[in-house]
Amino acid sequence: MGVKAHLGESLHWTRERPDVAAILAAALGMAVPVLLGATSGHLQLGLAAGLGALLARGVGMRGGARDKIGALAKMFAAVMSASAAAALIAGHRGWTDVGIVALAGLAATIGGYSHPLAVATGRFIVILVISLSTMENGGPRAAIFALLLSGALWTSLVAFGLGSLLRPAGWSSDRASEPDRTASSARKYRRWIASLKTLAGWQFALRLVPSLAAAGVLRAAWPDHHLLWIAVTVAILCQRSLEPIPTRTMQRSVGAAVGVAATALLLGRLLPGWGLALLAGALAAFGSWLRAQNYLMYTASMTLLIILLLSAGALIEVGTLIDRLLATLIGAALVLAANMAVAKISNHRVGYAS
16 A cells, blocks of 8 residues: 555545444543542542543443453453553653553563453553653552552443443453453464564564664653653554554654644643643543544544643643654654565565454
8 A cells, every 4th residue: 555545544534323322431530530630629639530530431331240350350451460560660761661561572472372361461552652651750659559440440341331231231342352251261372372482472572672772862862851752652653563554654754743733832831730631531522422533633632632631731842842743753654664664584474463
């Protein structure tokens, strides 16, 4: 597929029926923690809980009760392990970036064991970097860890309840998307070990690790700038499936840049706490609807929401926005370069696609 075709597909809008349950769950899951933090005089803590809500969006809404409970358990395992790891490595200068690279590389490698583990480790990588961004903004790490979990718990309960109330049983079960669901552990292990003897088994790590390492080097070279956002961008854009210039990567890259630019319009002045809660809830709801309509605009709305949650309620300065816009472009360039390099080496062979 050529660049022109990619661009056309990136801008294409689909017409999916609005998922009312998901939209309401996203809005309530996000707005309530932020509003509680604002009204209690602890807006920064409310935003941290809102970040936990963002990390758990959509979990606990699909399939029957067993599927929902299983999805919740996997999500909490990812949030707990990633945020705990972030708390351990935060604030150690260069060693923090080494920790990001090592943990992300390990997660990328073991994720090839099975489809559920691929999904869980992908979520772990994103949560690790975003949690670290929150903790480096200041505040007690233990409190932020607890708030991330509480926000995730709240939005999951809302999603579980609304999903059960507003959807018929068995709505959009994920079973069909897990081809190895019934495979034995021994079979999965043999397949995973066999994959590690080939380039395909390492292709995700070979793209993710150098990109995160480059992000760490750039952050160390310019410590006065907000370049941890490069790692955030890489974690979001770099996916397990490999394609030189995938449509989703283009959509994420352009959408992330649009989201950062839009921040100047919506967050260029200090908003009251209730205003931030309303904006956060609206962005979460809008993003839930956009995900099935246009992934580029979905990424833009989620990027804006992440920046809002990481702002700690403070005014976002122009310099910070410029740093994050440049970091977004650098992160996207790193991912695209890594994709093309590994695809060329492996002659477009892919590993386990998530």
